[in-house]
Amino acid sequence: MVSPAIALAFLPFVVTLIIRYRYYFLLFYRAVLVRMVQDCLTSLTREERAFQYVLTHATPGDPNSILDTFDHWCSKVEYMSNIGPRKGKVLDRLIVDNAPLTVLELGTHCGYGAVRIARSLQLGARLYTVEMDERNAEVAEKVIRLAGFDDDTLELIVGTSEEVITKMREQYGVERLDFVFMDHWKRCYLPDLQLLEGSGLLGKGSIILADNVIFPGAPHFLRYVKKSGLYQYRTHRATLEYTPGIRDGMAELTYLGVK
Known part of the structure; x- marks a missing residue:
């Protein structure tokens, strides 16, 4: 002793x-x-509990109400790693300022980010959002429809990011991605970015926004971006969603085209 x-x-x-x-x-x-x-x-998943709370407290058909209710649940009830309101404002501004027509989100989770993006899209724009977990995808589908978005604006695809990226041209008819939001497994950031490059889906001026590059971090991704010479790069420093004492940030990349 x-x-x-x-x-x-x-x-x-x-x-x-x-x-x-x-x-x-x-x-x-x-x-x-x-x-x-x-x-x-x-006997429910955390995402299913979050949806039950949103379903009870949010206004159907109102994306702002859906997001505000999610933020309250994540900050006051149970923690969940959505992009959150503070970093979400950076995402909002980039979508509004750049007015992308074709957007890809990697990591739908429970649909928070998809709703946040879709509410800022201009008329005629389309968002493809990818989730590999089928149970989370079921929750996300309900959240997206509760917010009032249909398949014409927002399409949820169940599968891995690698599978979907390789099918974007042939199966979904996408020739160019104007905006990509990465919020899935951090270890996939670099291989998926390189896959996007190799697929020809990125055009000059395409924007990639990657969340959580400081915590939990994506060092290989950041190192590649800085050394590749293919991107104009900046970091938006903030704190971890719903946890103000932990530093985090997002990487904003603008594709400059092939050298």
Whole structure:
């Protein structure tokens, strides 16, 4: 057993550690422990619980109400890694300012990002959003339709990002992507970006916005972007969604074309 004297000597170190990393401990509690307990108590996934809350509290057909209700649930009830309201404003501005006609979202999750993008699209624009988890895709489909968007504006595709990117031309008739929003597995950011390049779906001026490049981070992706010479690049620094004490950011890339 550890003597009281030794334990007391380590106490300042433990307290300092807890204070320094308190937001990470809080994130672990909200994102992991609370989720585990609620999974057992409800027999529903976290995404299904979020949809039940939105269905009960949001106004159908009103995208703003859907997003506000999601934000309240994620900040006050259970944590979920949507882009959130602060970083979402950057996404909103880029969509409005650039008025893309064809948009690809990688990582639909529960539909928050898709609704956020779709509400800012101009008439005639189309969003393809990709989710590999079938159960999450079912939730996202309900959220998207609850917000009032139909297949003419927003098409949800179930599959991996790699599978879908390779089929964009042949199966979906897409010749060019004006805007790509990456918010899926961070380890897929780089291979998917290179796949987009190789497929010819990126044209000069195409914009790629990648979330969470600082936390949990996508270092290989950022290193490639900086060295490739194919992109004009900037980072939008912010904090992790619904967790203000953890630094995060998004990478905004503008494709310059093949050298």
